[in-house]
Amino acid sequence: MLRVETAALEALPARIGDDFVRACEIILTCTGRVVVSGMGKSGHVARKIAATLASTGTPAFFVHPAEASHGDLGMITRDDVLLALSNSGATEELLAIVPLLKRRGARLIAMTGKPDSPLARLADVHLDAAVEREACPLNLAPTASTTASLALGDALAVALLDARGFGPEDFANSHPGGALGRRLLTHVSDVMRTAEAIPAVRFDAPLTQAILEITRKRMGMTAVLGAEGEVEGIFTDGDLRRLLERDGDIRALHAREAMTRSPAMIGPSALAAEAVRMMEDRRISQLLVVDAAGRLVGAIHIHDLLTAKVV
Numbered sequence: 001m002l003r004v005e006t007a008a009l010e011a012l013p014a015r016i017g018d019d020f021v022r023a024c025e026i027i028l029t030c031t032g033r034v035v036v037s038g039m040g041k042s043g044h045v046a047r048k049i050a051a052t053l054a055s056t057g058t059p060a061f062f063v064h065p066a067e068a069s070h071g072d073l074g075m076i077t078r079d080d081v082l083l084a085l086s087n088s089g090a091t092e093e094l095l096a097i098v099p100l101l102k103r104r105g106a107r108l109i110a111m112t113g114k115p116d117s118p119l120a121r122l123a124d125v126h127l128d129a130a131v132e133r134e135a136c137p138l139n140l141a142p143t144a145s146t147t148a149s150l151a152l153g154d155a156l157a158v159a160l161l162d163a164r165g166f167g168p169e170d171f172a173n174s175h176p177g178g179a180l181g182r183r184l185l186t187h188v189s190d191v192m193r194t195a196e197a198i199p200a201v202r203f204d205a206p207l208t209q210a211i212l213e214i215t216r217k218r219m220g221m222t223a224v225l226g227a228e229g230e231v232e233g234i235f236t237d238g239d240l241r242r243l244l245e246r247d248g249d250i251r252a253l254h255a256r257e258a259m260t261r262s263p264a265m266i267g268p269s270a271l272a273a274e275a276v277r278m279m280e281d282r283r284i285s286q287l288l289v290v291d292a293a294g295r296l297v298g299a300i301h302i303h304d305l306l307t308a309k310v311v
Contacts, residue, residue, distance in 0.1 A: 032079030089117020233259030
C-alpha cells in the first residue's frame with residue numbers, strides 16, 4: 001500500500017508546469033479569498049488545503065458544495081477563486097454550482113484525476129492529480145488519489161508562501177496560541193529578569209558577598225560588573241564548588257579572582273528560542289542579557305523559559 005502511494009507522489013513533480021504557475025498567478029492576483037471545495041474524501045482534503053493556505057498567508061476557507069447549493073453560495077464573491085477538488089471531475093454537487101460562480105465572475109481552479117472531465121474543461125486552470133491506481137486492494141477507496149491531491153495542495157500553498165515572502169514572523173502571527181507561535185514571538189526581553197531581580201556584584205566585592213547574592217536571587221549565579229556597569233564575568237554555584245574543592249579557604253578572595261571571564265551573553269531583542277539554543281549548546285542554565293554597549297540589562301534562567309512555555 002505504501003509503495004502505491006509513494007509512486008503516486010513521485011509522479012507529481014513531472015506535472016508541475018505551466019498550469020501550476022498559472023494557478024499560482026490567479027491566486028496571487030486574487031483580491032478576494034480562495035474558496036476550497038470538495039465532496040466526500042476530497043472534501044476532507046479540501047478542508048486541510050484551505051487551512052494550510054490560510055495559515056501560510058493566503059486567505060482561504062472551505063465551503064461544502066452541497067451546502068453551497070442551499071444558500072452557502074452567498075459566501076463566494078466575484079473577487080474570489082474557487083479551488084474545486086474531485087478525483088473523477090464529475091462530482092454533481094460541484095458541477096451544479098460552477099456555472100453560477102463562473103457567471104458571477106469568480107475564477108475556477110480544478111484539481112482532478114481526469115484532465116478530460118467536465119470539471120477540468122470548465123476550469124480556468126486544471127491541476128492534474130491523477131494516480132495510476134488506488135492503494136486499496138479493490139482499487140476503489142480513495143487512498144493514493146487523496147494523498148496526491150493533498151500533496152499538490154501543499155505544493156500550491158508553499159509556492160504561494162514563497163512568492164509572498166511569508167516569513168517566520170508572519171507564520172507565528174498566524175499561530176499565536178501554539179508552541180510554535182510562542183517560540184517565534186517570544187523575545188528575551190519578554191521573559192528576562194530585570195532591575196533588583198538581577199543578581200550582580202562589583203568586581204572588587206568580597207566573594208562572600210557574591211555567594212550571598214547567588215542565594216538571595218536564586219538564579220545559581222551572579223554577574224560580576226566593572227566600574228561602568230559593564231559585564232566583566234560571571235560567578236556560578238558551579239564555580240563555587242570547584243573553588244572549594246581546589247582551595248578550601250575562600251574568605252580572602254574577591255569576585256574578580258573567582259569569576260569566569262567572557263560569560264555567555266545575549267541581547268534583549270533576541271528570540272527566546274535562541275536563548276534556549278545557546279543554553280543547550282553550552283550546557284548552561286542561565287544567560288546574562290546585555291545591551292549594545294555591553295551593560296547588564298537582565299538575566300534569564302532556563303526555568304523562566306520553561307514557565308513561558310518556550311521550551
